[in-house]
Amino acid sequence: MLATMTHELQKQHGDMFIYEIIQNLKEIFERQAYQEKYETSRALFQCKMSEGSPMRAHVMGYIQMLKKLGFPLKDELATDVILQSLPDNFKPLVLNFNMNEINKTLPQLLGMLRTAESDLKKNGSKSILIVHEAKRKGKKKGKV
Template sequence: MLEKLGFSLKDELTTDLFLQSLLDSFKPFVLNFNMNEINKTLPQLLGMLRTAEGDMKKGGSKSILVVREAKRKEKKVAKSKGNGQTKAKGKNALKAKGGISKDGKCFHCDKSDHWKRNCPVYLEEIKKAKAVGASV
């Protein structure tokens, strides 16, 4: 109508006005059209809209979720050498920094025949603390 009055619209403005006048059910189509910067003439756009409308009636516009099983990386473990210990290879191998001393010193009573978790003085203090806490 505007062209008859002597005011011609550019193709881009005409397409934008046409897409804005569509129903809400065409929002995915409009979003796809704008995201992909598709440049079509009005007759081509009308054909695309008819195809999209046919797909909507068939129910072809439903989303499909594809789930794939992730590939897992397996840790390589060396076979036992007879002493019950295994060695891990690669990046995941843990290395002891200082080693473990079997004849350690108790941090609670400073005796060298046991560790704090086995200290009779420490264990007795824990029992007393629990008894006092339970009675209060």
Template sequence: MEYVIEEAVPNDPGANAPRADKDKFKKHMDNMLDVRCLMLATMTPELQKQHGDMVAYEMIQNPKEIYEGKACKERYETSKALFQCKMNERSPVGAHVIKMMGYIQTLEKMGFALNDELAIDVVLQSLQDRFNQFVLNFNMNEINKTLPQLLGMLRTAEGHIKNGGSKSILMVREAKGKGKKVEKSKGIGKTKSEGKEALKPKGGVSKDGKCFHCGKPGHWKRNCPVYLEDVKKAKAVGA
């Protein structure tokens, strides 16, 4: 009867375990060593010095503890800059919105993404008072747009504001109303009696004026007795 004597590996936690468990443990250690070498190869020389004596698990936990506080501070600073961002009077609206979109994308990369509705509200709240009419129309019409689409709309609105678009429309409306009033005052609505009165000659018969029929002063031809008498005679002869 033969007995197989296996040598115990010093400092091996699985020295008294079966060979199958020993093989698993050895494979685990080899994989951990490969991961450790791979992680060190991707680090900068300074980080390699700091993590040279650590195993793979410790190399993962150490940077997490170091940079977790830094990431929290960066998130705070980015969110603060986003919510306190206000448009400058001299800066164009395009540059302002692109700047805010950069803050929003940075928060998204950190795992704190804003939905489209909240992001658009933050951008609209940061605009100047000259965009109040645009914001009012945007909210009343419940327009669903993305941030790039909102950027295009704001650029178009800024062009109309610079050209005085709203003011010119108001002036056109006022001019139309004034034109209607002028036309109405020219003669629309006048009565027939007012038209006849306008045709009547002003003043009476001049003392120096003479009748064109009899040559005597003091009356018109139509009121001349001689003329009227001649007209009666002509009618009698014709009859």
């Protein structure tokens, strides 16, 4: 086991039994994983896209990194974090998204935001709206 370690780790674990080595390595790497999770979640929750900057998948990158570290976000929370990171010119889109209770997967949301960004570039900074077909309740009108 020692032969596969770096020289520094070999020196640190040279006089330990295998069980002690495993426990020590587990402790070392758990601390590193916790620190990485903390830094990633901090960056994610502070993420704010500035107006006019291109839509980037870095928010998705943070979400995926947390998942790899064993701390996945539920899609609903991830969607909220993404929507909250958008600049003010996306407010109508976010409002419409929430009012119509639109349910998208994260990749679909990212695609939708890229489309909205493209529309913003074409139309200047005019408002963006999502058209969502509502389900009608009540009786259907027959032919007269």
